[in-house]
Amino acid sequence: MHIARVIGTVVATRKVEQLEGSKLMVVQALSPEGEPTGRPLVAIDTVGAGPGDIVYYVRGREAAHTLEDKFNPADAAIMGIVDKVDL
Amino acid sequence: MYIAKVIGDVVSSVKYETLHSHKLLIIQPLDPDGTHAGEPLMAIDMVDAGKGDIVLIVDQGTAARQVLSQEFPTIRTLILGIVDRIDVSGGTAG
Numbered sequence: 001m002h003i004a005r006v007i008g009t010v011v012a013t014r015k016v017e018q019l020e021g022s023k024l025m026v027v028q029a030l031s032p033e034g035e036p037t038g039r040p041l042v043a044i045d046t047v048g049a050g051p052g053d054i055v056y057y058v059r060g061r062e063a064a065h066t067l068e069d070k071f072n073p074a075d076a077a078i079m080g081i082v083d084k085v086d087l
Numbered sequence: 088m089y090i091a092k093v094i095g096d097v098v099s100s101v102k103y104e105t106l107h108s109h110k111l112l113i114i115q116p117l118d119p120d121g122t123h124a125g126e127p128l129m130a131i132d133m134v135d136a137g138k139g140d141i142v143l144i145v146d147q148g149t150a151a152r153q154v155l156s157q158e159f160p161t162i163r164t165l166i167l168g169i170v171d172r173i174d175v176s177g178g179t180a181g
Binding site (some may be wrong): 001002031032046047065066085 | 164
């Protein structure tokens, strides 16, 4: 899992049915010190994150497993909202 | 699997249900000789590791399925052990 900031949301009314009803957020990966790293990506959200939140996300099949229907094409999913990072 | 150092932890009260009973640590992947090898990331602690520990990491869903006995794992990066010592031919590290 990687720490990231939610920098936006994606609305896509026409999409594959497996993604119907899932929230799509734009996330920017951050280093533990809070520096942006790498390209922003689109992750599904199941914990109720909003723009500006510091979150953490998982990539790969594990991301798809956060939805009800486990067989969906998502490859990134927000797993939680950060309260505090201690280094 | 690979070696990493625990460099911090994440406090998070709102999170996906399968994460609730686990400590979330930040790890810095290392080469066996101790040099940094890639970006820090977060891992689920299975052995009560703490900041400064050198640990053994697996970063793969099916491994998480076995360790956590979850049919559809939502976790892939796990701390499997705390390293006491690494003997690499040509010198000791860690």
